[in-house]
Amino acid sequence: MERYDPKAIEAKWQGVWADARASHVPDPGPGADRSKKSYVVEMWPYPSGTLHMGHVLVYTIGDVISRFHRRNGLAVLHPIGFDSFGLPAENAAIREGGHPREITERNIVTISESMRRMGWGFDWDRLLSAHEPSYYRWDQWLFLKLFEAGLAYRKASPVKWCPVDQAVLANEQVHDGRCEYCGAEVVSKNLEQWFFRTTAYADELLDELEGLDWPDRVKAMQRNWIGRSEGAEILFSVDELETDVPVFTTRPDTLFGATFFVLAPEHPLVDQLIERSPNAAELRDYVGKAAVKRGEERAAAEEKTGVFTGFFATNPVNEARIPIWVADYVLMDYGTGAIMAVPAHDERDLAFAERFDLPVVTVIDDDGRLVNSAQFDGRPAEEAKGAIVDWLGERGRGKTAISFRLRDWGFSRQRYWGCPIPIVYCDDHGAVPVPYDELPVLLPDIEDYKPKGIAPLASAVDWVRAPCPTCGKEGRREVETMDTFVDSSWYFLRYCDPHNEDAVWDRELVDFWNPVDQYIGGVDHATMHLIYARFFMKALNDLGLIGFREPFQNLFTNGWVQLGGSKMSKSKGNVIGPEELVEEYGADSARLYMLFIGPAREDMDWTDDGIDGMQRFVRRLYRLVSEVAERAPAGEPPAGELTRKAHETIAKVTDDIGRRQSFNTAIAAIMELVNELSKAGPEDPAARFAAETAVSLIQPYAPHVAEELWQRLGHERLWEHAWPVADDAQLVRDTFELVVQVNGKVR
RNA sequence: GCCGAAGUGGCGGAACUGGCAGACGCGCCGGACUCAAAAUCCGGUUCCCUCCGGGGAGUGUGGGUUCGAUUCCCACCUUCGGCACCA
Secondary structure, X not given: OOOOOHHHHHHHHHHHHHHHOOOXXXXXXXXXXXXXXXXXXXXXXXXXXXXXXXXHHHHHHHHHHHHHHHHOOOEEEOOOEEOOOOHHHHHHHHHHOOOHHHHHHHHHHHHHHHHHHOOOOOOHHHOEEOOOHHHHHHHHHHHHHHHHOOOEEEEEEEEEEEOOOOEEEOHHHEEOOEEOOOOOEOEEEEEEEEEEOHHHHHHHHHHOOOOOEOOHHHHHHHHHHHOEEEEEEEEEEEHHHOEEEEEEEOOHHHHHHOOEEEEOOOOHHHHHHHHHOOOHHHHHHHHHHHHHOOHHHHHHOOOOOOEEEEEEEEOOOOOOEEEEEEOOOXXXXXXXXXXXXXXXXXXXXXXXHHHHOOOOOOOEOOOOEEOOOHHHOOOEHHHHHHHHHHHHHHOOOEEEEEEEOOOOEEOEEOOOOOOEOOEEEEOOOEEEEOXXXXXXXXXXXXXXXXXXXXXXXXHOHHHXXXXXXXOOOEEEEOOOEEOHHHHOOOHHHHOOOOOOOOOOOOHHHHHHHOOEOEEEEEHHHOOHHHHHHHHHHHHHHHXXXXXXXXXXXEEEEEOOEEEOOHHHHHOOOOOOOHHHHHHHXXXXXXXXXXXXXXXXXXXXXXXXXXXXXXXXXXHHHHHHHHHHHHHXXXXXXXXXXXXXXXXXXXXXXXXXXXXXXXXXXXXXXXXXXXXXXXXXOOOOOOHHHHHHHHHHHHOOOOHHHHHHHHHHOOOOOHHHOOOOOOOHHHHOOOOOOOOOEEOOEEO
């Protein structure tokens, strides 16, 4: 008998599937049954040069699920595409020369070929790449829709600015407050930046998490990210300026304990205070320094810092005049950018009070009741919250309020390799959207992508010059590009109608396939991507472009595949990548091993220590089934151990893949069946049934060798053969063991 | 600090609903085949004791509930992940 030859077998069946278009799904016809569809999407990859083990994990999980669904009679849409805009290609181009487009497209060719060799059954007819004008044209189209709806807008936002280079700097380009390139002291500058109004959906993003079949930890991370806090907004007055300043607090019950007042350095009132302050110079210096610090630097500071303004605020509840400080531990973009400081009941305020010798007044005792709080003394704190807010409300000095830590999504990037924002600036008309019929605004070729001046696109002078769409007078194009998270917020919609040149999509197609039934990807996208995509669906639904509000009904988050963990150094140390793995062992063994190594949702340390064992198993299966094909008797399998084991395995594997998504244990179960078959031998009257069952069950994992063996067993087209069903009657055992315990011991 | 996940043999892990802990695999030990090796096959492999019949301990630690706990409850320890001056 010839040896198991994965290369030959895999090439053969990959050819057969390509010819048969086995992974292609046609558009649903009229009256197609939505209950018989399954939409399986893995997060699309960034086209780096080669596949890595993380890719092998994600796409093998998706392939197992989609093959399983297909054989369960569902119409499965399982597409692939590339998240091909973004920094790595741009940086590679800067480093090595060449155009980001060339590098990207070369990588796409290489990686697609590797994907085919892994046997992943994608519908290649629907291939998308974000950097192609046929895709990003619709990024622009969607941007215009959101812009019209007021969900995309510009606002001045502080950026780090190098006054010498006249350039916006990324956080990483600032070292010790100095420009990475010229060493000049970096200043903060308010620049107009583009934002999506994600905060408009803060409540829905939180509430609609409930209905999703997502891992709890991902939901928890999103809740945390959205950060809804209930509290109150309270007005303090600044008599010298005849103005009121609102603060947000979750602890209105501690209002009588406010002993000082703090403004964020960026607070608009600070400028007014500086002009009339005895500490003007010191304040100006402090505000300037705080502006160029990163948030983390502020948080990491060992001691709190701040400057007294010389002004006082009046506490509305007791008319106490408390000093107003400016301190960078108060953030402008949360709450109102101003706080009442209650050192007795807030750690941070306490640290500040100790540093600057400010008074501490306890207003809640050990029993949780108010003290030093006038008419509210003796009330439990929880109850006092409402009572104090009501009291303030009657006097127009306070009201209940909700604050979110979720911020609007800033999506302008001062980078080249991204989707141009279709806006023309006109001296008379401001930011004017490019008309729909002029899309796409093509990304021009330029000489130099280095982020040394302002955005690299500014150097494409001919491109920048454009007539104002409103008046025709010469204007200039937006030179910033979109964050690549824009591309990935809706790509799964475009897969449903990828070649449509007249519209972003056909609503019926998108509504048929979506929401995605199974989304698969790393937990590293738990917040950004998975929040942005959810925001997009809510906005697009409100715009009447789609008929649903959540993109991903079921989410599987795979663990990290760690290379060279603590274990690696001990063993051989020669870690091999996916390409070599396939070359040496074949795609089937690689796929099986990747999912067998441990639970796919948990992090794992990649070692190739066990891959030989997996190859051994596949060879054993191959030999055993080949023998069965030649020698096993035909006909109905008689009831007995082996027949029952086969039925048990069907039940177990079906449940493991379908309900539990426990991919490693399904493989173990098939191994048990093969072990039993091996013991019974190829001439056992149930051998043929057991072999057919094993081959059929392993097909989602190891589709090539399964197809080959299926053919040897005298059948064809396993990929569309119905998934086996366990016979309940065969699962009943004639005898069973009854465990008897006496005094807690088995007897 | 807050939120979340997890601690089981030499290793990766299994035990799904409270019912024989260690499935499946790696590694290791022994054997068969072979001139020899590879490949393959068979047997063993949690730890301790053993008169070889078996006996005892055991799922991070300490308690608890239960006839019975890896599983449920309380407290603690450790590791990993996320958020983090969010008022």
